[in-house]
Amino acid sequence: LSVLILNGPNLNLLGTRQPEVYGTTTLADIERDCRSKAETLGFEIEFRQSNGEGALIDLIHAARGRHAGLILNAGAYTHTSIALMDAISSVELPTVEVHLSNIHRREPFRHQSYISKVALGQICGFGAFGYQMALDALAHHLRRPA
Numbered sequence: 001l002s003v004l005i006l007n008g009p010n011l012n013l014l015g016t017r018q019p020e021v022y023g024t025t026t027l028a029d030i031e032r033d034c035r036s037k038a039e040t041l042g043f044e045i046e047f048r049q050s051n052g053e054g055a056l057i058d059l060i061h062a063a064r065g066r067h068a069g070l071i072l073n074a075g076a077y078t079h080t081s082i083a084l085m086d087a088i089s090s091v092e093l094p095t096v097e098v099h100l101s102n103i104h105r106r107e108p109f110r111h112q113s114y115i116s117k118v119a120l121g122q123i124c125g126f127g128a129f130g131y132q133m134a135l136d137a138l139a140h141h142l143r144r145p146a
């Protein structure tokens, strides 16, 4: 079973980007932790990041038939991108939405998520550990789809 873990704009800067909000963990650290977690779950993972909305959409399209599920931190596109939401609907991949920060206690413009409308659920506020939670959630879903 294979899972695509996809990261959106500015997440390549994790570690130095607003550490008071996002912590000091880098995206490479998150990838490493996801790889070891995936191994314990018996998953393969593809771990990707792009700053481009179109590139993220292309990666979602390419995941169809190759991956059983999607873990997505779409960054700021979460709050703006109907196109990303439609891409997820189009490929019908079970999706877990992740955010490092608790977007609901931040600025009002971060409270709205287009991804939530098509995701199984959202994990936010637990920092990098949210990716581990998302892998568990997807494993649970893929073994016993609700």
Ligand code: DQA
Residues within 6 Å of the ligand: 009, 010, 011, 073, 074, 075, 076, 077, 078, 098, 099, 100, 101, 102, 103, 110
């Ligand atoms: C984020 C939250 C978004 O509002 C923000 O634009 C990000 C990161 C998070 O992981 O907390 O880029 O998705």
